Amino acid sequence: MSRALSVDRVVKVSINLAPLAAARRNFGALLLLGSSEVIDQGERIRAYAAIDAVAADFGLAAPEYQAAELFFSQSPRPSLLYVGRWIKEDAPAVLKGAALSEAEAALSAWTGITEGSLTININGQQRTVEDLDFSDAVTLEGIAAIASAALSGEGARLDYDGSRFILSTAATGAAAVLGYADGPLASLMKLTADTALAPVPGADAETPLEAVAVLADRSGDWYGLAFTDPGLAVEDHLAVAGFIEASAKSRIYAVTTTDTRVLDAAFGNDVASRLSGLGRRRSLVVYSSNPHAAVSALGRAF
Incomplete structure (x- = not known):
């Protein structure tokens, strides 16, 4: 009957029972x-x-x-x-669009829009603003101001922070909610479901x-x-x-x-x-x- 090989010739096992070091705090x-x-x-x-x-x-x-x-x-x-x-203070609901690329932020991509429309879900209801004319705008902040003036009657506002468009509700507090925007203009502003960040509800x-x-x-x-x-x-x-x-x-x-x-x-x-x-x-x-x-x-x- 042949003798079995010692397991030590195949694999060596050692057991370390030393306790794990505590995670370091950053005191700076x-x-x-x-x-x-x-x-x-x-x-x-x-x-x-x-x-x-x-x-x-x-x-x-x-x-x-x-x-x-x-x-x-x-x-x-x-x-x-x-x-x-x-x-x-009570905070509004917020929808942040993705940052625009250099080409997307070029003013020439916006001033040709004379009959733009934007549909947004505000506090659970679809709201649409139409006939947005950006032909006289000289900055993207101006684009946002034109759209915001139209949205004011629908309970929302639009801002441009230098890199992205940001929608917010006029209503504040935990009851304020904001959904994604729809339509070609919403796509340009990167406020649609496949481009924007997740909507943030209002807060008390x-x-x-x-x-x-x-x-x-x-x-x-x-x-x-x-x-x-x-x-x-x-x-x-x-x-x-x-x-x-x-x-x-x-x-x-x-x-x-x-x-x-x-x-x-x-x-x-x-x-x-x-x-x-x-x-x-x-x-x-x-x-x-x-x-x-x-x-x-x-x-x-x-």
Whole structure:
């Protein structure tokens, strides 16, 4: 009877019972929460690696840009910033078309349209505007304005953001809905079902605390948090600070106050005194005439 070969001559097996290393947190990532409508309620958050991209999206006057500039101005420069959307007021439904190519964005492709029509599903009903004449338009923003004037009576508006056409409803709140557009003009604007992004329904306004709770897990590696709107009430700051303090993930909440009463030891109702009285350990308060000064401090630390 022949002897069997040892399995060790065919394959070698080793078992490693070492535990997996924990995933690394990014302690240099900041989340700025602002109410600008650049980021819609469907997207909610964007990542940025440089100030140029923030400027391109928000413009130089937006509080999101002004806060981001302080963050990226530190030396050494932080490498990751998140900007999130706080739905401060009821938001409309939105339909974003795909970005136009250079040829598609050429004005000559539009000025020959003198009897254009556009059909859109607005709040569950088909609406059509006709006789759109773009012959006198000099920019694509002008094209959007002509169509928007016609759509205003149907409960919608059209904008051009420099790369794409964007439809939105006049109605706001969670009840507002917007479907895809139809027809040749809709195809040119890339607002049809086979070209546009998915429609985003409207949304009801939320408190700062509700916004933070939603975004807490949208991108799990942000460590610092600051709002770009300077008008938050003290109670809102306290609510957000409490959420950050109780969260399982270690995070820091930064507040800038421009209230001069914070300098008076006899006044105890300012945000710094209230947070101190509550014993919050993961909140930072900076007094400054610059409403985003705390972001500068976090940028230096990060």
